[in-house]
Amino acid sequence: xxxxxxxxxxxxxxxxxxxxRAVIDLLKERFPEYHPVVAMAEIANDESxxxxxxxxxxxxxxxxxxxxxxxxxxxxEQAVSMSISEKxxxxxxxxxxxxxxx
Numbered sequence: 001x002x003x004x005x006x007x008x009x010x011x012x013x014x015x016x017x018x019x020x021r022a023v024i025d026l027l028k029e030r031f032p033e034y035h036p037v038v039a040m041a042e043i044a045n046d047e048s049x050x051x052x053x054x055x056x057x058x059x060x061x062x063x064x065x066x067x068x069x070x071x072x073x074x075x076x077e078q079a080v081s082m083s084i085s086e087k088x089x090x091x092x093x094x095x096x097x098x099x100x101x102x
Contacts (some may be wrong), residue, residue, distance in 0.1 A: 037064050 011017070016024065027034055043049055044057035089097070 037061060 040057045040061045044054050044061055046054070049057075
């Protein structure tokens with residue numbers, strides 16, 4: 001690296017090292033159709049496996065197909081109440097709860 005911390009020489013970022021490349025090549029040679037995520041998805045959907053194993057496989061596959069959610073902290077100076085409903089409020093329901101003209 002130069003004094004500005006820029007990478008000079010060596011592998012490009014994201015390029016597997018020799019050991020990783022060797023493992024990948026060996027897997028492709030011995031099991032040409034193998035893909036670990038697909039294998040986990042097959043386990044997750046195979047009812048002959050225990051529920052615990054299937055659940056763990058679903059969790060692992062989920063990392064590859066859905067973003068990881070993070071908790072969000074909400075703070076307020078005064079108490080806040082919220083309710084979530086499948087059916088939205090009508091205008092009349094809103095006005096009776098919160099007052100007209102808000």
